[in-house]
Amino acid sequence: MKLTVFGATGGIGQEIVRQALGAGHEVTAVVRDPARLAVTGPGLEVFRADLTDPAAVRPAVAGRDVVLSGLGARGRKDAGVAARLTRTVLGAMEAEGVRRLLVVSAMPVGPAAEGDGMLDRAMRGIVFALLKDVYVDLSAMEAEIARSATDWTVVRPPRLQDKPVTGVYRSVVGGFPRKGRFIGRADVAHAMLVMAGDAGTVKQGVGVAY
Template sequence: MKLIIFGANGPTGRLATAQALTEGHSVTAVTRQPGDFPLSGAGLRVVRADALDPDAVDQAMAGHDSVISALGVPYTKGPVTVYSQGTGNIAASMAAHGIRRLTCVSSIGVNYQDAPGEALVFRKVIVPVLLRLGRSLYEDAARMEERVRTSGLDWTIIRPAGLFDATTTTDYTVSTVRHPGWFTSRNDLADALVREAVDGRSIGSVVEVITTEGVPGYPRVFLKEALRIGGKR
């Protein structure tokens, strides 16, 4: 399959690119800084483009079967537009080129709901802090989700929890309802992105991806890792 990955130079984007190449797919990795992209090899094409530039997006889009958006930004007090505008440009270009399959990363911080059995300190202390810190980010991610839902494409929105680095892919949980769990490894998120892009398991659905094996200790490193929920994908 011919895949194009936006946000390919982020931690999750790199993992998704590497996995897709290992599986034998052709991948176009889209990044604003192709000189910093660490991967190479047969089947890979690296393209310079900013998702906020509709012309650049359109030039990269043609000839692909499926699109992954791993766009992400750090927490900021300023306005965030990369999710809604960037993904809006991607969706518009897909429609123009007749490409149907879109898989994109959002966050459980959008329309957050408590999971069954979550600790009181998590629900009453940590979550309100995270939602306040990431307010502008989550608001734009919500705008992105609305654009994706109304795009007319064959879409899947993936919502990870607090992102952390791992070394392997686990037997992670994919759910259309809020599932207990505070973390998502980037390996698991990357695997879910590729599986959706290639296999089309959850078309027209918003799904959570939650890691339940080998997660960081709670609460010692919780805030350090959970803050990544809105950070670089």
Template sequence: MKLAIFGASGATGRLLVQQALAAGHDVTVLLRSAGSLSLDSVRLQRIVGQLDQPDAIAAVVQGADAVISVLGVRKGGAQTVCTDGIRSILQAMQHTGTQRLIALSAYGASETQHDSWFIRLVRKIIREKMRDKDGMENLVRASTTDWTLVRPPALTNGAAMDDYRASTSLKPGVAGRLSRADLAGFMLSVAESGDYLHQAPVVSL
């Protein structure tokens, strides 16, 4: 497959690119600087640009079998990066005719915000980040793409365990956790299989 990945230089993004290349896929990424992703492969193409540069985003998306967004807020960064980024990505997908989209959201976004007292508390603590996820989800759901929204709970830097659960009705609870390695593996598997079309699975140990 040919994959377009946004957020490739982040903690989850790096793992996703590594796993995609190891699986034999061709990967194109958008980077602010070419050196921000310390991976090397003949199947990895770097496009240097910003999320507000339509030509750069279109170059990443062009010809992709699937677009994967693992965008997230970084310390000191814009609090609307997911919403703004997915808006630009969707515009590029429409322009290039690319259909498949897998986007990283979070458990507690949109209708799952009412699942428990714990989630309501989390949303108060990181309200801007969760509102950003809500806005992103609204744009994705309103699009004409073949989308999947992936909702993990709290993320860890642990090793891949491959024993996570995934379901549109899963409620992880206070102890819900998922390693970034497992998250990357799940998102890659969804891109490969085409599962969860127009659905928002929750993924957790």
């Protein structure tokens, strides 16, 4: 497949690029600073852009099969980034007629897992309160995506870890895995690449966790 990856210098974004290249896909990595992209290899195109103008981003998505995004705030000071930059991506995709989109959101934005006890629900509320601005931003991003004409999938992980890819995790379409508290960034990337070809995840939020 021909893939475009936004947020390609982030923890999940770089893993998407690395694993996609390893699987033989052609990858366009959209970055602000090419020096921060540690991944190289045949099939990789690096596209420099600051994501302020959908017209400038159009060449990065033109003719692609799938767009994957790891865009998002790195902390409360960056709140608002996810919705704003994703709006640019959506505009470029609409202009080029590219439909398949997968993005990273977060567990607290989606529905609670069925059967979660009081402790899990309490922890969820505490996490949301501590990073409220970030999650409000992600909620706005999800709303923008839901209104779009894309065939979208929103992937919602819990607390992220730096671990090697395992390919062993749980996923729940329209919900979240019970007692799912952690997942590695590499496995979030793995899940997104698997879901890229899964019609059952189109226009769905998907919870992923160990």
